[in-house]
Amino acid sequence: MRVLLFANTDWFLFNFKLSLARALQAAGHEPVLVSPPGLFGPKLREMGLRWEPFELSRSGINPMIEASAIARLAKLYRRIAPDVVHHFTIKCVIYGSFAARRSRVPRTVNSVTGLGFALLADTFKARLIRPVVVALYRRALMGTHVVFQNHDNMATLRALGVLERSTVEVIPGDGIDTARFTPPIDRPPGQTVLMMGRLLSSKGVGDFVEAARLVHQQIPSAAFQMAGAPDPGNPESIDEATLAGWRAAGDVEFLGQRSDVLALQQECDVAVLASTQGEGMPRALLEAAACGKPMVATDVPGIRELVQDGVNGMLVPPGQPVALAEAIIALLRDPARALAMGRAARRAAVDEFADECIVARTLSAYGLAPRP
Structure with missing residues (x-):
């Protein structure tokens, strides 16, 4: 059977779908x-995988160009003749579903990995395009199998009436290689706090910076690191002037986009994600959990399905840097508690979110394996 995986970047396929x-x-x-x-x-080709390039603008909205993209994609589908197509990210889900319908692909699976700017943001632009996105979702998802990464996102789209003619299920995340992401050996407790993600306002980067400032008033030796880069194609991307001000303040070390995420996760003591709008299933926290790190994160969709408050981490209200700082301080001052939470995080990663668990459920969604 031929299975086509379509995403908006080859980076996503390489890092999450290998x-x-x-x-x-x-x-x-x-x-x-x-x-x-x-x-x-x-690199995918060097690994013996078939990779096909397809030009697609992530942020394009010109109707003629976008309609042409759907037509080109349908032509590609007819040439490849897949038995199953699996789409990731909003634009690929919508355009891919239309193309699969035109080219009569037998089975279409759509992964909704997050609801995105149009459905979550409260800006004028988001409110303006939201009805269009909902209408496109309603048409695109019709007759497809829709996979969500958390129950909140599924409930939101169901309430919007876009799932009435779809089959749905929740598969929590893209999986994590728990043989690669492992706890460090014989590393003494420290005071390094790490947050990973794109530098977007909705990721709570500003709250993380403010929390670092507050923590330094009580624990000056704590080290705060932020790994990630701005996303110029996203309207919520942090501007350079703001970043320059944060760097000058010195409470957080901005590391930029990094490829050594394993080393960063293993060398930190507390993993943070301060998202204000919710996630699908946050990859950065999955990596931290697999590395046995306690997590401090906001109580929003996606995160709350991974972080169990008081068990493997601490949940705080979104948009409240004081609460974020207090939770970080609590773990830095109680290494034994942090260690116990880290061990619980590792168990959850292995038992519920490991690659083999997620892959087995995904193959079942394709009709290629019995449901685990």
Whole structure:
């Protein structure tokens, strides 16, 4: 069976879908990976995977160009002739579903990995385009199998009436390689606090910076690190002037986009995610959990399905840096409690979110394996 995986970047396919592609190969199926061209497409080919480039603008809204993209995608689907297509991210879900319908693909699976700016933000632009996005979702998802990463997102789209003619299920995240992301050996407790993610206002970067300032008033030796880069194509991207001011203040070390995420996760003591609008299933926290790190995060969709308050981390209200700082201080001052939470986080990563668990459920969604 030929299974086509379509995402808006080859980086996403390389970092999040290798385990799935390899599992398909191991089971005797043919995975075909499709994305706009980038640095990682050739790497996928070097690994023996079939990767097809497809030009797609992440932020384009010109009706003629976007309609042309759907037509080009349908042509690609007819050429590849997949038995199953699996789409990731909003634009790929909508355009891919229309293209799959035109080219008569037997089975379409759509992953809603988050609700995105249009459905979550409270800006004029978001409110303006929201009805359009909802209408497109309603048409695109009709007759497809929709996979959510958390129950909140599923409930939101169901309430909007876009799932009435779809089958749905929740598969929590993209999986994590728990053999690679492991707790460090013989590392003494320290005071390093790490947050990873794109530098967007909705990720709570400003709240993280303010929390760091507050923590330093009580624990001056604590080290705060932020790994990630701005996303110029996103209207919520942090501007350079604001970043320059934060860097000058010195409470947080901004590391930029990093490839050594394993080392960063293993070398931190507390993992933070301060998102204000919710997540699908936050990859950065999954990596931290697999590395045995206690988590401090906001009580929003996606996060609350991974972080169990008082068990493997601490949940705080979104948009409240004082509460964020207090939770971080509590863990930095109680290494034994932090260690116990880290161990619980590791158990959850292995038992519920490991690659093999997620891949098995995804293959079942394709109709290729019995439901686990």
